[in-house]
Amino acid sequence: MLDSAVIEVRAGNGGHGLVAFIREALLPRGGPGGGDGGHGGDVVLVADSAINTLTKFHWQRHFIAKNGTKGDGHHRNGAKGETMEVSVPVGTEVWVWEDSEDKELIGDLSQHGQRMIVAEGGRGGWGNAHFVSATHQEPLLAEAGGIGEIRRVRLNLKLLADVGLIGMPNAGKSSILTAISAARPKVADYPFTTLEPVLGVVEQGPQAFVAVDIPGLIEGAHTGTGLGDEFLKHVQRTRVLVHVVDGSEDDVVGRIKAINDEITQFDPELAKKPQILAINKLDLDEVSVLIDEIKESLSTLDGLHSETFFVSAATYDGLDELKAAMFNLLRSSYDKEPKPEVVDVEDIPVLRPTVRKSTDVIIREETGQLRIVHPKAVRLARGSNLELHEARLQFHRRLDQLKITKALRDAGLEDGDTVLIGDWEFDWD
Ligand SMILES: Nc1nc2c(ncn2[C@@H]2O[C@H](COP(=O)(O)OP(=O)(O)OP(=O)(O)O)[C@@H](O)[C@H]2O)c(=O)[nH]1
Ligand SMILES: [Mg+2]
Structure with a gap:
């Protein structure tokens, strides 16, 4: 699944150079003193491993760096325009976007901290002090600042899931993904409706993560029974598991244990991932009436899960809280990770798109x-x-x-x- 966004980046213009002369009482012929304009700011994409979708670009599409300021008298140069830094997920590809299509790949931000100048600021114009020569002691020439680059680019990102939805067939995994994202996996009243993993982007304001819904697991899944084991590998790379349980079924605790046994036997690392229990179908009487009983039986369950939520994919009850818990666990998972910032960013070369600048005179x-x-x-x-x-x-x-x-x-x-x-x-x- 590919996430993509078209953005417009606009670098700052360079400041103008100045024509000025130094005329002071003690320096009757002080010569030219027009300072240079400052360079325009660049627009720079910065790869950040804490971002995993391009969702924020649906909110903001224009990125504009500051202009350089103009030169001043007495050789005072203008200030450089501030760089506009735009964080993008690691793995983002940058394409020139023209006539509604991807024209050319100009960058691939594959490493945390990697930077790419996607629009270069115009250079500051030279003040007249640069144009003094033996024949021209009083130069009247100065340069205007260069125009900053303007580009339309498309960012493309292959999405990787951060949250995995696991559980027995028919528990309501696909229904929950449908309720919390724009994904529309097939939902039906029989087991093994989902045959292939489905990804959905779950948003909360400008933040987002990707969840994957996999086919239901049954006992023996780790040995290949049912559809399970092939798809368990899709949750191996996630950071958080949401274990969906149909609360209207008998022996809720037994079912939870069965699934946890399966994932542990498939890969003990899966059992170490933070897990949220989502007891689904709260709208059904079997669940709402028996909620205290279910809670009590869950209290006997030692386990892999950290928090339990009673939810309904049908009425959306409890889903906001479930979503918030997913965001929180993800955030702390990223926080716990050794900060990739410690890599010396200086060692990573800055990408510059090779644009064919015209050499015409x-x-x-x-x-x-x-x-x-x-x-x-x-x-x-x-x-x-x-x-x-x-x-x-x-x-x-x-x-x-x-x-x-x-x-x-x-x-x-x-x-x-x-x-x-x-x-x-x-x-x-
Ligand atoms: N009443 C009620 N029914 C639900 C709820 N969530 C899901 N269902 C129903 O339960 C059935 C199974 O839902 P799915 O979302 O397809 O379940 P799944 O876990 O994805 O199932 P598989 O893909 O087969 O593993 C469907 O008939 C849904 O309409 C809920 O909160 N309340
Ligand atoms: Mg399903």
């Missing part, structure tokens, strides 16, 4: 005009006031240095032609 628009798309040149054009004649001269010199002038000439540019860059448009001469 210029492109020809449909109108036939040439547009400069070299990212450095575009940032410079966006960050500078090219209305100033002096700034324009400096800008042209930068285009020479970046070999863009040559590229324009090679593309057939002649004097008098119009060249586009950013929001600017100028006649080449």
Whole structure:
């Protein structure tokens, strides 16, 4: 069973670099002092073993990192935008999502603590202090901050169950899963209705876990009688068992013991898992009238279970309490686990999706005009006031240095032609 969610991630833009000069009484020609903009924050996915579904992404789909702030005078640089960290379950695959389909796998977070930069912040623009040269003591150029990446990605996760529903055939395991999750296993009034394990996501606000409903167990299941033993392996990886019992049957205690014997013989580790008893069919008189008697007989049962709940999958009585108990046991099971945080996260390489960034310097628009798309040149054009004649001269010199002038000439540019860059448009001469 696959859980998936489409999210939009938006990294912060870089802050703009500043054009400023240091002019103080004692420093009449202090030179350029425009600081750099701060880098935009990244959006980073972080694998966290304490999360096991993608449910929270049904509540929140947009993740936006902060912009960097702009540079200031006296060489003061802007602040970096804060990173947006998004926790995802271990095992999450990240796919580029386009035209309503998975386009390309760009990451697989397979280890606790692993990080993936899923949208990279724009770089901070350089202030004019960077553009000083022997010929330009008063640089009028600065860069605008780079635009942060925006992506739509789909997260895919193969679900593994944390809670296993076990019990005799017809006890109401599938009915309980139906009542507490969106899963719709077949329910019927005869044993062995469920033939294959069924997974359901059980939610409580933004938290969730996965429960698995397996076919009913009978005596001898561990030796392969009935359907049982093949399916017991599906609960071996769970952390918590819910043992469902039909309270209207005779000898409730005997039935519970029989199932516990079976799981112990199949795998003694199963017997060590925290177990909740759910005495089902409370709506039936046989149960509600005899509740004290059943409780009394249960008190003689030493056992594997930690808590007992009387519930009804038909009327939903007691199911909220049962659900809460499952969440609590799961939480303490995760708490008891040696914290995977102790792994040195520094040792895990940060994943960066390899996106094919365009290496184009210029492109020809449909109108036939040439547009400069070299990212450095575009940032410079966006960050500078090219209305100033002096700034324009400096800008042209930068285009020479970046070999863009040559590229324009090679593309057939002649004097008098119009060249586009950013929001600017100028006649080449
Ligand atoms: N009155 C009453 N009937 C219930 C309740 N829960 C389940 N049932 C009925 O009990 C029968 C068995 O329910 P299932 O949920 O299919 O039981 P199961 O444990 O999944 O059974 P298998 O898949 O065969 O192992 C069905 O007829 C259900 O309608 C309940 O709380 N009250
Ligand atoms: Mg069933």
